[in-house]
Amino acid sequence: MTDAALLAIDWGTTNRRIYVIDAAGIVLARERDDCGILTMAGGDFAGEVAAIRARHGDLPMVCIGMIGSNRGWAAVPYVACPVGVPLLARTLHWMEPGRTAIVPGVSIMANGRGDVMRGEETQVLGAVAARLAPDDSLFCQPGTHCKWVQAADGVIVDFRTTMTGELFALLRQHSLLAELIGGRVADGPAFRAGVRDAAEGRLLGDLFGVRASHLLGLRPPEDAASYASGLLIGSDVREQGLGTGEMVYLLASSDLAALYTTAIEESGARVAINDSERAFVAGVMAIWSEAHAS
Amino acid sequence: MTDAALLAIDWGTTNRRIYVIDAAGIVLARERDDCGILTMAGGDFAGEVAAIRARHGDLPMVCIGMIGSNRGWAAVPYVACPVGVPLLARTLHWMEPGRTAIVPGVSIMANGRGDVMRGEETQVLGAVAARLAPDDSLFCQPGTHCKWVQAADGVIVDFRTTMTGELFALLRQHSLLAELIGGRVADGPAFRAGVRDAAEGRLLGDLFGVRASHLLGLRPPEDAASYASGLLIGSDVREQGLGTGEMVYLLASSDLAALYTTAIEESGARVAINDSERAFVAGVMAIWSEAHAS
Numbered sequence: 051m052t053d054a055a056l057l058a059i060d061w062g063t064t065n066r067r068i069y070v071i072d073a074a075g076i077v078l079a080r081e082r083d084d085c086g087i088l089t090m091a092g093g094d095f096a097g098e099v100a101a102i103r104a105r106h107g108d109l110p111m112v113c114i115g116m117i118g119s120n121r122g123w124a125a126v127p128y129v130a131c132p133v134g135v136p137l138l139a140r141t142l143h144w145m146e147p148g149r150t151a152i153v154p155g156v157s158i159m160a161n162g163r164g165d166v167m168r169g170e171e172t173q174v175l176g177a178v179a180a181r182l183a184p185d186d187s188l189f190c191q192p193g194t195h196c197k198w199v200q201a202a203d204g205v206i207v208d209f210r211t212t213m214t215g216e217l218f219a220l221l222r223q224h225s226l227l228a229e230l231i232g233g234r235v236a237d238g239p240a241f242r243a244g245v246r247d248a249a250e251g252r253l254l255g256d257l258f259g260v261r262a263s264h265l266l267g268l269r270p271p272e273d274a275a276s277y278a279s280g281l282l283i284g285s286d287v288r289e290q291g292l293g294t295g296e297m298v299y300l301l302a303s304s305d306l307a308a309l310y311t312t313a314i315e316e317s318g319a320r321v322a323i324n325d326s327e328r329a330f331v332a333g334v335m336a337i338w339s340e341a342h343a344s
Numbered sequence: 345m346t347d348a349a350l351l352a353i354d355w356g357t358t359n360r361r362i363y364v365i366d367a368a369g370i371v372l373a374r375e376r377d378d379c380g381i382l383t384m385a386g387g388d389f390a391g392e393v394a395a396i397r398a399r400h401g402d403l404p405m406v407c408i409g410m411i412g413s414n415r416g417w418a419a420v421p422y423v424a425c426p427v428g429v430p431l432l433a434r435t436l437h438w439m440e441p442g443r444t445a446i447v448p449g450v451s452i453m454a455n456g457r458g459d460v461m462r463g464e465e466t467q468v469l470g471a472v473a474a475r476l477a478p479d480d481s482l483f484c485q486p487g488t489h490c491k492w493v494q495a496a497d498g499v500i501v502d503f504r505t506t507m508t509g510e511l512f513a514l515l516r517q518h519s520l521l522a523e524l525i526g527g528r529v530a531d532g533p534a535f536r537a538g539v540r541d542a543a544e545g546r547l548l549g550d551l552f553g554v555r556a557s558h559l560l561g562l563r564p565p566e567d568a569a570s571y572a573s574g575l576l577i578g579s580d581v582r583e584q585g586l587g588t589g590e591m592v593y594l595l596a597s598s599d600l601a602a603l604y605t606t607a608i609e610e611s612g613a614r615v616a617i618n619d620s621e622r623a624f625v626a627g628v629m630a631i632w633s634e635a636h637a638s
Contacts, residue, residue: 157556159560164559165556166559211553212552213551213552216519216520220519225510226510253579255506258489259458259459259505262505266453266460285547285548288545289549
């Protein structure tokens with residue numbers, strides 16, 4: 051077994067993933083917990099970092115994600131697009147010089163429109179670095195907030211975030227539809243029907259239709275959650291205006307991969323699925339190597 | 345002063361409006377409270393009806409709205425489109441013969457799509473009966489659930505419901521945007537910018553953009569609520585695919601009239617605003633007269 055060389059922390063809003071990596075980028079150990087920045091009692095990030103090192107070794111550490119936001123360990127400014135590995139390596143925010151760094155988030159401003167990301171940049175650039183996707187690729191990273199990221203010549207040149215996952219969660223928890231769509235979501239005829247209806251671009255009407263169809267007995271209650279998920283994910287895909295046969299590189303680690311694959315293929319585009327953990331680790335390694343080469 | 349002839353109750357989910365009307369359809373008295381079907385303690389509808397008669401006179405009564413749903417006084421079946429005044433008069437649900445009636449809701453099923461309404465049908469048919477709008481008109485009734493209703497030859501032939509108001513409330517109360525968009529909504533440049541962005545049909549992305557624009561300093565925080573409202577209402581209008589110069593008859597009694605007027609006009613269509621109370625009372629009178637003529 052090789053020696054551990056680096057600790058990479060994917061430190062988000064509600065969850066945290068810790069990876070112990072060797073010098074070749076192999077993951078030797080992983081830990082996942084709910085110590086996200088908002089759920090971590092007290093917010094003692096320095097203490098948490100010391101505890102991670104006590105558990106996994108006194109190694110250099112790279113932190114990625116919302117840990118670099120104004121509610122995290124340090125408010126690290128966004129780096130503006132275009133952004134590649136060299137720029138992220140140069141703009142690492144060092145909490146301890148040479149030893150503990152936070153990767154900055156990425157922003158874009160164009161035609162009065164703005165967008166931001168923290169964490170997804172590392173996956174996307176890692177996927178390119180590890181040759182999981184070509185230098186010119188469109189990525190999709192589903193989640194609470196789904197990112198659609200365009201890379202060109204191996205750097206991030208444009209991206210859009212959609213509130214798809216959060217909106218679905220709001221509808222399931224708090225809306226008039228809550229009782230009806232609280233069940234399990236599965237890829238299948240009901241999900242696909244939602245995706246097809248979403249292609250018409252009438253989300254606000256179709257959402258009410260979930261209830262109306264129930265009241266009128268047009269759809270079995272057990273199909274409502276999958277249909278509603280199809281509406282949301284189908285709307286997300288529709289908004290991207292994908293070309294027929296266009297390839298989308300999906301970076302996902304959950305059930306969402308299957309659902310987004312169905313919705314993207316239904317739109318006429320194609321999908322290549324990659325494991326988001328592999329892309330993440332490759333991204334951290336690329337940034338860390340670059341920082342030490344320069 | 346003329347004698348009171350009829351009590352008309354607009355009995356919704358959270359609110360109730362009581363109108364005391366004379367034989368000519370003039371409103372002699374009105375009462376508004378929060379005794380909607382879900383907020384009325386105990387749900388003793390017969391007792392409530394007796395109390396209303398004790399306050400306003402022992403008169404015939406017509407109840408309209410969610411009072412006729414499965415959570416109301418009686419589950420009155422929907423009447424399927426096309427629906428005009430004569431059909432509603434024939435299908436009145438009598439709680440006490442000749443004395444206390446509930447107007448049925450209206451449903452539509454076409455091409456696998458279903459929709460329902462309870463209460464709005466009375467306003468729309470009243471607007472036509474009172475010549476507030478031509479027999480062939482497209483109506484818009486903003487609210488928690490906005491109705492877009494097509495009348496032809498004086499009967500309701502098609503309609504769509506959008507979840508616009510409910511979705512905006514969910515976002516204001518429970519979403520990541522809640523802190524940012526909790527403020528006052530006003531018609532103005534920020535609202536109009538939201539309407540214009542909504543015309544591109546990218547609601548899921550534009551909603552996240554509310555937060556991103558804030559983080560990047562692209563929009564003053566005080567504009568966020570109006571901009572987000574413009575996104576929602578603009579999306580609602582966009583979904584209807586209105587033609588240039590098409591006339592929309594707006595039935596509204598709140599600030600929403602001004603906002604929908606702006607959004608509809610921004611889309612290139614035209615607006616005529618009518619008072620929803622006047623349309624409601626005219627509708628009740630038309631149904632009641634027809635029931636007694638037959």
